Amino acid sequence: AQSVAQPEDQVNVAEGNPLTVKCTYSVSGNPYLFWYVQYPNRGLQFLLKYITGDNLVKGSYGFEAEFNKSQTSFHLKKPSALVSDSALYFCAVRANSGYSTLTFGKGTMLLVSP
Amino acid sequence: DAGITQSPRHKVTETGTPVTLRCHQTENHRYMYWYRQDPGHGLRLIHYSYGVKDTDKGEVSDGYSVSRSKTEDFLLTLESATSSQTSVYFCAISEGRDNQPQHFGDGTRLSIL
Numbered sequence: 492a493q494s495v496a497q498p499e500d501q502v503n504v505a506e507g508n509p510l511t512v513k514c515t516y517s518v519s520g521n522p523y524l525f526w527y528v529q530y531p532n533r534g535l536q537f538l539l540k541y542i543t544g545d546n547l548v549k550g551s552y553g554f555e556a557e558f559n560k561s562q563t564s565f566h567l568k569k570p571s572a573l574v575s576d577s578a579l580y581f582c583a584v585r586a587n588s589g590y591s592t593l594t595f596g597k598g599t600m601l602l603v604s605p
Numbered sequence: 606d607a608g609i610t611q612s613p614r615h616k617v618t619e620t621g622t623p624v625t626l627r628c629h630q631t632e633n634h635r636y637m638y639w640y641r642q643d644p645g646h647g648l649r650l651i652h653y654s655y656g657v658k659d660t661d662k663g664e665v666s667d668g669y670s671v672s673r674s675k676t677e678d679f680l681l682t683l684e685s686a687t688s689s690q691t692s693v694y695f696c697a698i699s700e701g702r703d704n705q706p707q708h709f710g711d712g713t714r715l716s717i718l
Contacts (some may be wrong), residue, residue, distance in 0.1 A: 505641060523703065523704045525631060527709075532711070532712075533711055533712075534609075534695055534697075534709030534710050534711045534712055535648070535707075535709045536709070537706040537707070537708065540704065540706055542704045574701055581648065583645060584704075587703065587704070592638075592653065592663060592702075593647075593650070593707065594697070595647045595648040596647055597646060597647040598647050
């Protein structure tokens with residue numbers, strides 16, 4: 492069975508500082524990995540994905556994520572946080588073969604203070 | 606934003622009543638999904654569809670049924686609602702299943718008293 496762990500329920504960072512939201516995964520074979528963001532009373536919005544190739548993936552709104560196969564991690568990063576980045580972030584994984592569906596982590600609330 | 610409309614956006618009903626939630630898309634995507642979101646659980650897949658009249662169960666399908674008679678519409682039915690089904694329900698769509706991102710509607714907040 493595949494799974495995703497987001498070890499922090501909440502991450503606090505000051506505006507202008509770098510941010511990291513952690514994600515580790517477990518899957519049979521190679522993964523497809525995704526990050527989504529959710530603002531209050533809205534659905535999830537796609538940020539970025541890792542399929543294959545370069546381990547550093549760039550996405551929307553200045554976010555990027557680093558795939559590390561040996562550590563089975565896919566941490567979300569941004570060099571300089573904005574107050575408007577405050578939201579709920581979800582990591583998701585599925586195997587790149589077979590008929591598995593997407594499995595989401597429980598989410599990490601990011602709070603950026605002015 | 607992807608053209609996904611969920612209806613109703615809010616609903617309050619009583620235990621034992623049937624409830625149907627609707628998801629309508631204008632993107633002509635093949636795959637459609639129903640998730641529920643609960644605190645501490647993230648999103649969990651209820652059912653999904655890979656074409657008209659083609660559906661399959663997800664992680665938490667007990668107590669739910671779905672139907673897809675047209676590409677654009679995916680219905681989720683709670684035959685006899687229970688308080689444990691109080692949740693926020695999200696519909697999502699994707700062009701393909703493998704490495705295609707899913708795009709989400711804005712959800713239906715369902716309260717069962």
